[in-house]
Amino acid sequence: MAQTLYNNGRTDQVLVEETGSVRTFILNRPKKLNALSLQMISQLTELFYANEEDSNVKMIILKGHGRAFCAGGDVSPIFHNARQGNWKFGANFLQKEYTLNYVMATYSKPQVSILNGIVMGGGAGASIHGRFRVATEKSVFAMPETAMGYFPDVGASYFLSRLPGFVGEYAGLTGSRLDGADMLASGLATHFVSSDKLPLLEQALVKVDTSDPDAISAIISHFSHIPKLKEESHYHRMKIINRCFSRRTIEEIIFTLESEASDKKDNWISSTIQLLKKASPTSLKISLRLIREGRLQGVGSCLVRESRIAYHMLRGEFTKDCFEGFGAILIDKDRNPKVCYIHLNMDNTELRFREPLPFIYSSFTYFQWEPSSLELISDDDVDRYFSKIDDEDWEDLKLPPRSNLPPYAIAKL
Known part of the structure; x- marks a missing residue:
């Protein structure tokens, strides 16, 4: 029988269930689509540390x-x-969020993330770094940051760079949505389980008393299957994705896509070009370099580099694109809440909210970026974002030391 625990000083934005040797952490801000608050990040970090030290906890x-x-x-x-x-x-x-990402990526005990719904931005950082990621037919993955004047962070330069071919560049630059079948095919998910089987899966997991990844994987596999990819799946476009997104620069990627479009009429190509042209030019150039260089770096180095870029963007030193993007999303000009319809471009799914949310943008939104075009951004301009912050009162991200790590965690360092 699961016992839900509420400890003094903890927010109910994260619930904890204790069943035998298994601890279940439940993100509990459903009206905000479980968007991570500072309180949630702090509590999750505390929980991961405490349960790593507890020998009674196995998973x-x-x-x-x-x-x-x-x-x-x-x-x-x-x-x-x-x-x-x-x-x-x-x-x-x-800094607190990236530290949580690092702890998850190097965790000594198996973590099973059940991704039954939207997994975007920071939600990817709180799950994709874990050992097991279970997608369902309801899963929707995206890293939409370039369309908001920001960049895929939370360790995305590590996990996107390790997807097959150049899918990482495609997903990170365009912000395109991937469904559960796409997630499994690309390696973002380790298993695919129908949502109606999740209760049975959870019941089976909490009955085991092991930290053996092979045993846990076997249990999940018992409930999983290989889903059929939809006709519009990016996986059917792997040849063109690799051909276009392997190019050295953003300009060359767009040029190659446009050349493909001139040879044949293809809605996927034209929509991909539109996504790139709507995104912040600065964000695109930064993101491409991050993902490319992330292939040769450990997760810790990726997070440190991402943190430097984030600091520069928050300071607004070189561009204020993220202010433009986030501001348009967060603040309605008349200061009044309004109904916001959001299309996820998958089975005509439509979500309806009373107010704009900070992590999804309308497919009809255009921003005034500065610099306004790719040609105005030099390699030297991009280099500045990768430099340390020039502030004597501020240091680089200091990640915590990790010890007694299993082989799959050591491989990420």
Whole structure:
């Protein structure tokens, strides 16, 4: 029998269930699609540390309450503070989030993330780094940051760069949505389980008393199957993705896509070109370099580099694109809440909210980026984002030491 625990000083934004040697952490902000608040990040970090030290705990299950696993970080307080010149508020928030990502990536006990719904931005960072990722027919993965003047962070330069071929570049640059079958095919998910079987899967997992990854994988595999890829799946486009997104620069990627479009009429190609042309030019150039260089780096190095870029963006030193993107999403010009319809471009899915959310943008939204075109951004301009912050009161991200790691965690260092 599972026991839900509420400890003094903890928010109910993360619930904890204790069943035998298994601990289940439940993200519990369903009205915000479980967007990660600072309180949630702090509590999750505390929980992961405490249960790693507890010899009675053998496995962690992580899931979301409601129709999302997690739709990203709650960027509203970050944005509002940065606009007032307090960039260090957001920098501290992100340091804590990146530390959580690192702890998850190097965790000594198996973590099973049940991704039954939206998995975007920070939600990917809170799950894809774990040992097991279970997708369903309801899963929707995306890293939409370039369309908001930001970049795929939370260790995305590590996990996107390790997807087959150049799928990582495609997903990270365009922000395109992948469904559960796509996630399994690309390696973002380790298993695919129909959502109606999840209760049985969880019951089976909490009955075991083991940290053996092979045994846990066998249990999940008992409930899993290989889903059929949809006709519009990116996986059917692997040849053209590899041909176009393997190019050296963003300009060359777009040129190659346009050349493909001139040879044949293809809605997928034209929509991909549109996604790239709508995104922040600065974000695109930064993201491409991050993913390319991430292939040769460990997860810790990737997070440190991402943190530097994030700090520069929050300071607004070289561009204010993220202020433009997040501001348009977070603040309605008349300051009044309004109904927001969001199309996820998968089976005509439509979500309806009372107010705009900070992690999804309308497919009809256009922003005024500065610089406004790729040609105006030099390699030297991009280099500046990868440099340390010139602030004597601020240091690079300091990740915690990790010990007694299993082989699959050591391989990430």
